[in-house]
Amino acid sequence: MILEELRLCRNHPAADEVYLRVKERLPRISLGTVYRNLELMASQGLIRRLETSSGHKRFDPIADDHCHFRCTACGKIEDIPFAVEIPELNASHPWVRVRKIQGARPEYFGLCPECVDNSATK
Ligand SMILES: [Zn+2]
Ligand SMILES: [Zn+2]
Numbered sequence: 001m002i003l004e005e006l007r008l009c010r011n012h013p014a015a016d017e018v019y020l021r022v023k024e025r026l027p028r029i030s031l032g033t034v035y036r037n038l039e040l041m042a043s044q045g046l047i048r049r050l051e052t053s054s055g056h057k058r059f060d061p062i063a064d065d066h067c068h069f070r071c072t073a074c075g076k077i078e079d080i081p082f083a084v085e086i087p088e089l090n091a092s093h094p095w096v097r098v099r100k101i102q103g104a105r106p107e108y109f110g111l112c113p114e115c116v117d118n119s120a121t122k
Contacts, residue, residue: 002037007061013059018034068108069108073112078112080108089101
């Protein structure tokens with residue numbers, strides 16, 4: 001049910017937002033339970049834990065690789081609906097050679113359409 005509610009939130013919610021939704025259906029559930037289940041599903045690869053550059057931990061119901069856009073005005077995180085080409089690291093560089101690079105997930109930032117509109121009318 002936690003997964004179901006997470007999928008209904010289309011805005012990459014924090015654990016407490018998921019908790020408030022689940023609580024409407026299961027009034028006795030605790031934030032700790034919701035949080036533990038989110039962490040568990042993230043470690044199983046069912047969902048993704050987002051470490052945003054703003055420091056807030058959010059959860060993403062889509063576990064597949066995709067890039068995000070973060071609005072610096074309202075804090076909303078959106079999925080970028082097309083593939084973004086990620087630059088390759090120079091594999092012969094000594095820094096790269098001693099590491100096992102598994103991927104990169106660029107986070108783009110700027111203003112979402114609503115905030116663009118808001119800043120234009122101000
Ligand atoms: Zn915005
Ligand atoms: Zn996402």
